Amino acid sequence: MGKDAARKGLDQVLLYHEQTKHRFDRPARSAGYMDWANQPDPFRSFPECSQVRLPFLAQDPDLPMEGLFNAAPVPTQPLVLTHIAGMIELSMGLSAWKKIPGSTWSLRINPSSGNLHPTESWWVLPENQLMHGGLFHYNPYRHVLERRADLPPSSPARWRQHFGSDGFFVALSSIFWREAWKYGERAFRYCQHDIGHALAALRFAARLMGWRMSLVHGIGDEDLQRLLGFDRTAWHPGEAEEAEVLCWVGTAEAKPNRGCLPAAMIDDLAGQELHGRPAPLSRNRRPWPLIEAAAAACRKPQAVAEPASRTEFPAAVLPASPYTAAQVIRRRRSAVDFDVRRSHISRKHFMGCLQACLPHCNRPPFDLGLGVPQVHLFLFVHYVVDLEPGFYALVRNPEHFQELQACTHPQFVWRAVDEQLPLYLLEAGDGREAAKLISCNQDIAGDGAFSLGMVARFQATLQTAPYRYKQLFWEAGMIGQVLYLQAEAYGLRGTGIGCFFDDPMHDICGFSDNRFQSLYHFTIGSPIEDERLTTLPPYHHLSPEG
Numbered sequence: 266m267g268k269d270a271a272r273k274g275l276d277q278v279l280l281y282h283e284q285t286k287h288r289f290d291r292p293a294r295s296a297g298y299m300d301w302a303n304q305p306d307p308f309r310s311f312p313e314c315s316q317v318r319l320p321f322l323a324q325d326p327d328l329p330m331e332g333l334f335n336a337a338p339v340p341t342q343p344l345v346l347t348h349i350a351g352m353i354e355l356s357m358g359l360s361a362w363k364k365i366p367g368s369t370w371s372l373r374i375n376p377s378s379g380n381l382h383p384t385e386s387w388w389v390l391p392e393n394q395l396m397h398g399g400l401f402h403y404n405p406y407r408h409v410l411e412r413r414a415d416l417p418p419s420s421p422a423r424w425r426q427h428f429g430s431d432g433f434f435v436a437l438s439s440i441f442w443r444e445a446w447k448y449g450e451r452a453f454r455y456c457q458h459d460i461g462h463a464l465a466a467l468r469f470a471a472r473l474m475g476w477r478m479s480l481v482h483g484i485g486d487e488d489l490q491r492l493l494g495f496d497r498t499a500w501h502p503g504e505a506e507e508a509e510v511l512c513w514v515g516t517a518e519a520k521p522n523r524g525c526l527p528a529a530m531i532d533d534l535a536g537q538e539l540h541g542r543p544a545p546l547s548r549n550r551r552p553w554p555l556i557e558a559a560a561a562a563c564r565k566p567q568a569v570a571e572p573a574s575r576t577e578f579p580a581a582v583l584p585a586s587p588y589t590a591a592q593v594i595r596r597r598r599s600a601v602d603f604d605v606r607r608s609h610i611s612r613k614h615f616m617g618c619l620q621a622c623l624p625h626c627n628r629p630p631f632d633l634g635l636g637v638p639q640v641h642l643f644l645f646v647h648y649v650v651d652l653e654p655g656f657y658a659l660v661r662n663p664e665h666f667q668e669l670q671a672c673t674h675p676q677f678v679w680r681a682v683d684e685q686l687p688l689y690l691l692e693a694g695d696g697r698e699a700a701k702l703i704s705c706n707q708d709i710a711g712d713g714a715f716s717l718g719m720v721a722r723f724q725a726t727l728q729t730a731p732y733r734y735k736q737l738f739w740e741a742g743m744i745g746q747v748l749y750l751q752a753e754a755y756g757l758r759g760t761g762i763g764c765f766f767d768d769p770m771h772d773i774c775g776f777s778d779n780r781f782q783s784l785y786h787f788t789i790g791s792p793i794e795d796e797r798l799t800t801l802p803p804y805h806h807l808s809p810e811g
């Protein structure tokens with residue numbers, strides 16, 4: 266990319282970011298009402314495509330919850346449809362249906378802002394005893410793969426040679442309209458958070474199968490669109506998918522060149538005949554030009570090498586959970602209300618939540634190869650036994666420590682509070698009201714045990730390449746997924762908070778420019794269950810024949 270184009274892209278991304286801040290006197294622009302007649306279908310389908318019905322797991326893997334985050338070997342499952350289907354079920358499948366009189370809705374293993382689910386998953390799978398290889402769209406409602414293209418028989422051998430093991434690709438894409446329908450211009454951010462959540466969900470499910478997973482950086486977004494056939498798909502206006510990220514899932518550690526992808530491997534698929542067209546999601550859609558411009562500015566040019574992360578923290582033993590990893594993955598839900606009478610959590614569980622957020626370059630989920638960690642946690646600690654209430658920082662990349670100190674309020678004390686964690690008390694005090702106010706006045710941010718903002722090293726990261734804007738949200742979304750699961754593991758519950766007032770949070774931190782920006786918030790506490798809701802099993806709606 267030329268210097269001028271890069272400068273323009275950067276300006277566009279910065280403009281998008283500023284315009285989509287929620288301010289006390291003006292929320293980010295949205296339709297301002299719910300256009301129910303045009304609510305997008307949360308399930309994309311390609312009705313003309315042939316389908317591969319996926320088996321459900323007969324038995325969940327029995328890995329203990331702590332095993333999700335460590336490097337101990339997990340038995341490597343063979344790459345057969347049963348196990349690939351298991352990975353899909355435990356990452357992108359449905360987790361339950363909820364029902365109240367007059368309304369029923371589904372929930373998924375991967376969370377999504379407003380339960381709108383803009384993320385689609387695409388699977389490029391080799392032949393196995395039950396099906397020919399191909400490019401497939403996953404339809405979570407029916408738990409089927411929709412075949413969009415066949416795979417040339419020579420492809421898997423090329424992959425094996427390139428990556429050094431058997432494996433397959435999984436790609437994620439976004440349908441911005443699904444999210445913009447409700448949230449307007451801020452929706453592009455939420456779509457990126459959701460990608461981060463989905464990436465972590467995929468990484469954890471791959472771990473349960475004993476497989477490795479890594480991002481394939483060496484493909485530009487235009488080539489990814491071609492590989493997935495998006496450039497040759499008759500999308501309904503305003504409903505096109507934006508290719509976001511490609512991952513390799515292998516039975517062994519990928520060779521060091523895993524990041525790049527030879528042109529021949531892309532052309533293999535991009536040359537195949539495509540089947541089917543998508544069913545429409547809405548009757549009418551409202552365009553959001555600011556989102557389109559941001560997406561264009563964030564498109565990754567050809568094959569860019571990502572600097573590898575060198576960040577490492579001493580490996581700590583996480584407090585044990587009574588649940589297996591698969592149980593926690595299936596139980597994960599968002600809290601809608603916290604019980605202030607049971608608000609205190611143990612220091613051990615608080616530290617366990619934070620430990621799992623530290624980036625280890627050889628432990629899931631941060632071994633995906635997203636690059637140098639850029640996101641830190643600024644926490645409002647309300648009710649943690651043996652920890653003073655106050656404002657804290659968890660510094661996830663020690664190289665940023667001095668810069669963070671220099672950019673925050675000079676009165677912050679930066680007192681280390683734990684031997685095992687880079688956690689610092691900044692200022693003691695009751696932050697419940699502030700946390701609630703910052704989170705668009707949502708009680709859950711003040712009533713839980715703690716809430717937090719995910720603060721990214723912003724300006725310097727974007728200056729290296731505008732598309733890294735999206736990666737900052739992915740990193741934050743991955744942290745969100747870790748927090749969701751860790752909360753559940755300890756009998757607590759979390760909720761991602763996309764609705765927060767940006768600059769007022771920066772004022773609390775002391776940021777006077779955009780060297781650091783808060784991109785995503787989160788809260789954890791003891792949930793109050795809504796007794797009015799009935800829960801139904803995730804696939805009760807499918808007949809035995811599917």
Ligand SMILES: Cc1cc2nc3c(=O)[nH]c(=O)nc-3n(C[C@H](O)[C@H](O)[C@H](O)COP(=O)(O)O)c2cc1C
Pocket residue numbers: 372373375376377378379380455458459462597598599600601707760761762763764765
């Ligand atoms: C990026 C993101 C932002 C979210 N923002 C909020 C929020 O501001 N307030 C809230 O109550 N829930 C929020 N949620 C929770 C979602 O509404 C919830 O994930 C969705 O309804 C699906 O429910 P589940 O998480 O129980 O599967 C957010 C979730 C995500 C992933």
